[in-house]
Amino acid sequence: MSGPQASPPASSPAGPPTPRAPGTVKIGTIAGSDVLVTSSWFLVAGLIAIVMAPHAEAVHPGLGPWKYVAGFAFAVVLYLSVLLHEASHAYMARHYGFPVSTITLHFLGGVTAIEAEAKKPRQEFWIAVVGPLTSIAVGLVALGLRSVVPDGLLLMVVEGLAFGNLFIGALNLVPGLPLDGGRVLKSAVWQLTGSLHRGTVVAAWGGRVTAVAVLLWPLAQQAIWGTEPDVFDFVLAFIIGFFLWNGATASLQAAKIRRRLPVLVARNLARRTLQAPEDLPLAEAVRRARASTAEPSA
Template identity: 65%
Template sequence: MSDPHQRPPGSIKLGTIAGSDVLVTSSWFLVAILIAVWVAPAVENVEPGLGGWKYVAGFAFAVILYGSVLVHEAAHAYVARHYGYPVGPITLHFLGGATEIEAEARRPRDEFWIAVVGPLTSLVVGGLALGVHLVADPSGLLRMAIGGLAGANLIVGLLNLVPGLPLDGGRVLKSVIWGATDNVHSGTIAAGWVGRAAALVVLLWPFVQEDLLDRQPDLWDYVVSVAVAMFLWSGASAAIASSRFRAALPDLSARRLARRTLAVPSDLPLAEAVRRAQEAQAGSIVTVTTSGVPVGVVSEAALLATPADRRPWMATSAVTRQLEPGLTLAADLSGEELIKAISATPSAEYLLLEPDGSVYGVLATADVDAAFRRQPN
């Protein structure tokens, strides 16, 4: 469960559902007020004479709408936990809600069910509310509330089945392509491009709604379409960029990028250490104790900054970074694990060790960066 002290600034914890904290951002109150003002005239038509209470009823409609979003997100959290994934808080915000699943899906099947359960839950709740609305035939505000519950869930369910990221339907499409191609990145990129297309459709919607619905768009239509389009485009673009980055990671291998290294005593003159390294065609220098235990890696930046005429009078240890925790890595590291190891202890050079503890070579961060930039995007 998430630490309440680490929740985003401006958010309020309402409680817990499906094992996750429920947070509401300050932006939710803004949209709730806008919905209350928007719905108030309809409330007045249903129950004339309410006065200011019509805005309270409009606010209640906003709560019903976001209650539907909360049920939708709780379904995601429940199924994700069922499959063994850690789940953080559920956050309700301006454009809906989000469940923080703190790990990537391991299998297409997991991705599919975690994604699709939200829209399916919304459609079931909407269908049940619609059934009550038709069978019981309530009147007044109760009729409006049940109709709102039905409409909100059906809309949330159907819109989230649009097969483009960052919507749930995009994750469903991603899982299907992932399962068919055995390539998660192909699925993500395809669903991301559909998400971008959906963003463009939403952006253009106010310009065509008069022809399709015989309704003149107002300022609110344009504002909502721009906000939703920006949300879809940014989410889809982030998913595409992240997938391309992850697709390039498996080709990053510490063993393949390692520089041949030369071991020298710490007190050897620097000029002599450089001469021996050049003679051995080594791209790095490691200082060792008299018993051969590595104690430091020569900093390439510090070496290049040292004038040649000073090197004969300096010990190699003068331009060496001591092997602190995190500066020795397994030579077999690759991909995302390699990036995580480097990020944990930032340095220009790392000593690579074989499983038996022997030195394999030195990994330069500059070489990792260069190798990543050479990957196709």
């Protein structure tokens, strides 16, 4: 899963750089945004290498231990396409004038930290939808290359990129937060109702429904196709469902808090101060402050 994530500004352009999150490694920059990799990425890359190793051996017999290297190389290439997905979010956000601090690749995909909220539904829509469209475009290009790439490891990588990116693009268009499709739904409801809060709530509940559907998927596949789900199916469904439910719930809570907060104006919160000498008794300072409707200060 991947997508943009709005967050409060961490620093001004002239201030210190945004501190790197713990457990991450910086691997470069894209358009001024740090590209980070979490420690969990190395775990999933290793798992992908193990899963793909038998396929590499079948395509190119006699690889021996190098089949795991081939599997790991595929994981790197696949996540480079995820990075392209996230970079498209970042470029679109910058197009609208929003700063982007980091792009982080993690266990379930990636996230782009946009340090501002969209001000218009149109901005929310394009920042969100450009990611899945990029993944689908990469998948279609890779699909087209299948006919010209010779059999072997390269064809295995191209086919993996094709179906992997088409899956990522389609999954991220599911209309529920925190997926990109949830932000698309949020922008649509916002545009129709004029209410950002209502758009967020509808999209968050879409995310919760999606999470429940994912959790029930192993049982559904048995009912639909008659295939017996294994432990891996249940574990994967739990991880993805848990991620979706938590992300949707966080968006729902943030929307409720944002709605309850009054519009604060700094001028209304400001208070005049009363200068008092050090030897002035506290009671007298308080009396003078009350008399002048000012806050006492020494």
